Amino acid sequence: MNTPHVVVVMGVAxxxxxxxxxxxxxxLGVPYAEGDDFHSEANISKMSAGTPLDDDDRWPWLDAIGAWAHRRAGLGGVVSCSALKRSYRDRLRAAAPDVVFVHLAGDRAVIEDRMSHRQGHFMPTALLDSQFATLQPLQEDEAGVAVDVAGTPEEITERAARALSALPEPTA
Known part of the structure; x- marks a missing residue:
């Protein structure tokens, strides 16, 4: 990958x-933006209370992430965003057409165990079922790669970087 992509690191909580x-x-030598930082206080309060967000809650959040990705077009960047539904990814692509996705995927039991050991995060493990129910994995016509979350963070990152290097260069 010579020209930096804008990469959305996606997946369930x-x-x-x-x-x-x-x-x-x-x-990749590009800036990072934490997707959770784009959430409104109302969204964070709702999730903290164990209530899943609905699409009306998510649209402004996705639009803010899409605007960040648009500003990074041709420059590269990485942003985290669950992007669980195809319609959410379509909305991000509408703002930044050359965005690519790295879908962090793995076994539900492994993910639940990781969540149970997190401290200070607003997303409770009780919402994991709703996350998996909502998840629509990347489709063949979507620019992106799926990466298994087994292993160390460094191993996962290396797998993601290798997979991204096989993608076509962005057109922006």
């Missing part, structure tokens, strides 16, 4: 988006 995102950004 607990897959390591906040861990892998900065590592991948460092590996």
């Amino acid at each position: 607990g897959t390591g988006k906040t861990t892998i995102g900065p590592l991948l950004a460092a590996r």
Whole structure:
């Protein structure tokens, strides 16, 4: 990959988006943005109370992430965002057409175990079922790669970087 992509590190809660995102950004030599920072206080309060977000809650959040990705077009960047539904990824692509996705995927039991050991995060393990129910994996016509979350953060990051290097260069 010579021209930096804007990469969205996606997946259900607990897959390591906040861990892998900065590592991948460092590996690619581009800035990182934490997707959770784009959430409104109302969204964070809702999730903290164990209530899943609905699409009306998510649209402004996705639009803010899409605007960041648009500003990074041609420059590269990495942002974490669950991007669980195809319609969410379509909305991000509408803002930044050359965005690519790294879907951090793994076994539910492994992800739940990781979530149960997190401290200070607003997303409770009780919402994991709703996350998996909502998840629509990347489709063949979507620019991106799926990466298994087994292993150390460094191993996962290396797998993601290798997979991204096989993608076509962005057109922006």
